[in-house]
Amino acid sequence: xxxxxxxxxxxxxxxxxxxxxxxxxxxxxxxxxxxxxxxxxxxxxxxxxxxxxxxxxxxxxxxxxxxxxxxxxxxxxxxxxxxxxxxxxxxxxxxxxxxxxxxxxxxxxxxxxxxxxxxxxxxxxxxxxxxxxxxxxxxxxxxxxxxxxxxxxxxxxxxxxxxxxxx
Numbered sequence: 001x002x003x004x005x006x007x008x009x010x011x012x013x014x015x016x017x018x019x020x021x022x023x024x025x026x027x028x029x030x031x032x033x034x035x036x037x038x039x040x041x042x043x044x045x046x047x048x049x050x051x052x053x054x055x056x057x058x059x060x061x062x063x064x065x066x067x068x069x070x071x072x073x074x075x076x077x078x079x080x081x082x083x084x085x086x087x088x089x090x091x092x093x094x095x096x097x098x099x100x101x102x103x104x105x106x107x108x109x110x111x112x113x114x115x116x117x118x119x120x121x122x123x124x125x126x127x128x129x130x131x132x133x134x135x136x137x138x139x140x141x142x143x144x145x146x147x148x149x150x151x152x153x154x155x156x157x158x159x160x161x162x163x164x165x166x167x
Contacts, residue, residue, distance in 0.1 A: 020080025023048030060126035081120040101161030104129030132162040
């Protein structure tokens with residue numbers, strides 16, 4: 001089936017991309033023997049150089065120590081570089097900083113790949129934005145539950161760091 005072959009080729013490309021082979025080329029050809037109707041599938045790979053992370057820099061102010069932020073990163077020195085892991089790292093950094101009262105945190109990442117395409121330097125620029133504290137918490141509706149119980153269960157009190165996940 002041509003569709004199954006296309007899916008297999010796409011899976012091979014994804015495997016190589018995730019392993020740091022940014023210049024992977026996959027070509028397929030099909031040979032059919034007219035006498036036996038045997039099908040031979042040829043897959044030709046040109047992987048090119050593997051790109052590995054050389055260094056990762058975190059720049060900007062953060063309420064979370066750099067050592068803790070680095071533990072969140074999937075891409076570190078020596079790891080194969082890939083765009084999917086970079087996007088995941090940006091999301092992880094945002095998720096680690098945001099609950100500290102910085103719901104407007106912005107993480108921008110820049111990647112510099114060497115000319116021979118064997119090394120990638122990553123720079124994450126962190127802009128936490130303004131710190132946000134919880135103000136008053138209001139409940140509305142037709143409740144029979146006591147207000148104090150609702151406040152306690154909410155888990156947020158006035159002047160706590162605002163964490164969108166808690167709301």
